[in-house]
Amino acid sequence: MPLTPTGHVALPEHRGGGGFDHAAVHAASGRVYVAHTANDAVDVFDDRRYLFSVPNLKAVAGALVSDEADLVFSSNRGENTVAIFGPGPDPEVAKVKVGLGPNGLAYDPRRRLLLAANVGDPAIPHSRTLTVVDVGDRGVRAEIAVPGRTRWTVFDPESERFYVNIADPAMIAVVEACKPDALACTFAIPAAGPHGLDLNCSTQQLFCACDAGTLVILDARSGKTLGERALSGAPDVIFFNRQRRHLYVAVGDPGVIDVFDTASMDRLGRIETEKGAHTLALAPAGDCLYAFLPATHRAAIYRMGVP
Template identity: 65%
Template sequence: MTQPLALTGHVPLPAHAGAGGFDHAAVHAATGHVYVAHTANSTIDVFDPAARRYLHSIPGLTAVAGALVSDESQLVFTSNRGENTIGVFSPGSAPEVTRIAVGVRPNGLAYDARRRLVLAANVGDPAVPRSCTLSMVDIDGQTMRASIVVPGRTRWTVFDAEAEVFYVNIMAPSQIVVVDARHPDRVARTIAMPADGAHGLDFDPATRRLFCACDAGVLVTLDAGTGKMLNQCKLSGVPDVVWFNPARRQLYVAVGDPGVIDVFDTRTMMTLGTVTTEKGAHTTALPRSGDSVISFLPRTHRAALYTVVA
C-alpha cells in the first residue's frame, strides 16, 4: 500500500526550555503561517512551511495549550493553561495580546465568528470541586459571559456554524456535550460515547458527522444531529489531535505512542495507512488547501512537513 503522506522536509523550532513539548496548532489561511502552542516555552511559535522557515515566537503565554485561528475575524486565540486566561491577538509579528480571564486550566478552543463568542474548555483541577467548566467569552466585551459546569475533564471542542452549536469532548464520563450558541449559558444535550476517553474531535459539515478519537484506541463516527454511532475504527494507540481534510475527504489522527498518524478515507472509513512521525508527536496542523499535513516532533523540536499523496 502506498503511504498516504510523504515526508518533504522539516522546520527547526526553538528548543524546549522546560517540560511540555508542543500542543495544539492552527494555520492562518492568508499567509499560510502556522501558529503552534509551544507549551515547554510558554510561547506561540510561528513559522512559514512554504519557506521552511521559523519566523518568531509570541512569549509570555504561561503553559499555553491551544491555538486557534479565525480567518473570518482575522484573530488568533490561545488557551493559557498556567494563568487561567485566553489570549487574543491579530496575526503578524510582535502582536499586542489581550488576555481574558476564564476557568481553571483552559485547553480546547472553539469560535463562533458571527457572535464573536469563544468557548474555552477548561480541564479543571481535581482538588477544586466543579472546576471542569466551559467558559463562554465575549471577545468584543473582553469578558467571560457565562461559565458552564460539565461532568468531567474537557478535551477538544469544535463549532458547527450551520447548527450554531459547540461540541465539546468530556474524558470521563466519556461523552460529547453540546452547547447552543444562542443560549450559551447551559448544556443543550449530551451524546454518550461507546468508548472510554473521548479525546480528539473534528466535524464534517457536508455530511453532518463528528469524528471522535477515544483513549480506548477507537475512532468513533457519529451523526451530529442524532448522536447515533455510524462507525468504529481501530487506532494505533491512545490518540490526541484529529483533523478532517474536506478537500481530500481524509481524516488524520495523531497517536503519540508509538508516534504515528493514522489516516482514514472518510467516504468509506477505511484506513489509508499509518505514517511514522516521532514518539511523543501527538499534535498536527492542517493547511486549508488540504495538500499537506504538519506534525510536531517534541524530541527533536521540529515541524515535519508531509504532502498528501493518496
Template identity: 40%
Template sequence: MPLKTIGTIAIPDAVGGEFDHAAFDATSRRVFIAHTARDCVEVIDHDAGKHLATLPGFPGVAGAIADDGQILVTNRGSASVALLDANTLETRTKYKTGGRPNGAVIVAQSGLGIAACIGDEGETPTLQLFELNGPKHVSIDLPGRPRWCVTDAAAERVFLCIREPSMVLVARLPDLGAVTHWKVPSIGAHGLDIDHSRGLLYVACDDSTLVEMSSISGDVTNVWPIGGPPDVTFFNPATGLVHVAIGEPGLVDSIDPRNGNSTRTVTGAGAHTTALVAPDQLYVISAAHGGVLVLSDT
C-alpha cells in the same frame, strides 16, 4: 500508502520541548503552535517554509486556534486565554478563565471565544464563552474533564469531548444553552473534528478507536481501530481523510470514512499534535525532528 514526507521546519529549542495543539490561519498563511514546555507560541510562515517568530508570555500554553486572522491561545498556567492578531503578532486582550483552560474555539463571524477548562483542585470543570469585543461571559459546569471542542458550520452549536463519562457534550450558541449529552461507545473521548458537508463528528478515543457520529442526532455510525491512544484529530475536507496523531510510539493514522481504508505514517516519539494546512499538508509537531515534520495530504 503512508503520507509522503515533504521536509522539516526547525523550531528553536524544540529538542526536549513539549508541544500542544496548533492551528493554521488561512488569512495570514501562518501556523501557530503551542510550545508548552517553553511557555510560548511558535509562528511558522507556511509559504516560506520557515520559523517566523517565538512569542513569549503564555504560561503553560495548551493550544492555539485560528479563524480569519484572529488567534485564541489557552494558558493553563495562568487560567486565561489570549487573543492575538495573526498579522501583527500582537496580543489584543486577555480573558480570565476557570483553572487550566484546554480545548478552545474561536468564531470570528460571531465574535466569540470558547474555552473548556479542566479546573484546579476543588474547582468544577467548566465550559466558558467570551464575547471578544464586549463584556459577555457565560460559564456552565461540566460533568467531567473536557478535551477538545469544535462548532458546526453555522456556529449555532459547540461540541465538546468529555473524557469520563465518555461523551460529546452539545451546547447551543451564543449562550451555551440547551445542553445535551451524547454517549460515546468507547473509553475516553479525546480528539475531535467535524465534516461540515456530511454532518459527521470524528471522535478519537483513549481506547485506540475512532468513532464517527452524526452531528445532528449523536447517532454512532462507525467505529474504527487506531494504532494507540490518540490526541489531535483533523478532518481534511479536500481529501476526505481523518488524521489522528498518536504520540506513542509516534504515528499518524489516516482513515477514509467513506470506505474504512486506513494508512499509517511513522512520525516521532511524543509527536501527538498536528496542524492541518488546508488543502494538502499536515504539520506534525515533533521534538524528535527539531520542530515540524511536513507531510503531504493529497
C-alpha cells in the same frame, strides 16, 4: 501513500517540560501557529523557516486561528486565561480570565463567541467548566458546568453548535451558540476517554478519537454512533481534510499518523512520525499537514498528492 514527507522546520529548543500542543494555520499567510507549552509561547513558522514567537503565554495548551476574524487565540493553562491577538509579528495581546486550566478552544465568528474548555482540578469542586468569552467586549459571557474533564472542542457553523469532548464520563457535551449559558444536550461515547475531535460539516459526521484506541463516528444531529475503527494507540489531535475527505489522527505512542477515508472509513495508511508526536496542524487548503516532533523540536511537513 496518502501523505508524502517533504521536509522539516526547526523550532526553538524546549526550555521546560511539555513539548508542543494544539496548532492551527492562518490561511491568508500560510503561517502555522503552534502552542509550545515548554516555552510558554506560541511559535510561528512557514514552510521554510521559523519566524517568531508570541511569548508570555504560561503553559499554553492550544492555538486556534479564525480566518474570518483574522485573529489568533490561545488557551494558557498556567494562568487560567485565553489570549487574543492578531496574526502578525509583535502583536498586541489581550487576555481574558476564564475557568481553571483552559485547554480546548472553538470560535463562532458570527457572534464573536470563543468557547474555552477548562480541564479543572478534581480536588476543587465544580471546577470542570466551559467559559464563553465575548471577543468583542473582551469579557466573559457565561460559565457552564460540565460533568467531567474536558478535552478538545469544535464549532459547527451550520448547526451553530459547539461540541466538547468530556473524558470521563465519556461523552460529547453540546452548547448552542444562540443559548451559550447552558448545555443543550450530551452524547454518550461507547469508548473510554474522548480526546481528539473534528467534524465533517457537509455530512454532519463527528469524529471522536478516544484514549481506548478507538475512533468513534457519530451523527452530529442525533449523537447516534455510526461506526467505530481501531487506532494504532491512544490518540490526541485529529483533523478532517474536507477537500480530500481524509481524517488524520496523531498517535504519540508509537509515533504515527493514522489516515482514514471518511467515505468508507477504511484505513489508508499509517505514517511514522516520532515517539511523542501527538499533535498536528492542517492547512485550510487541505494540501499540507504538519506534525510536531517533541524529541527533536521540529515540525515535519507532509504533502498530499505528491508522487
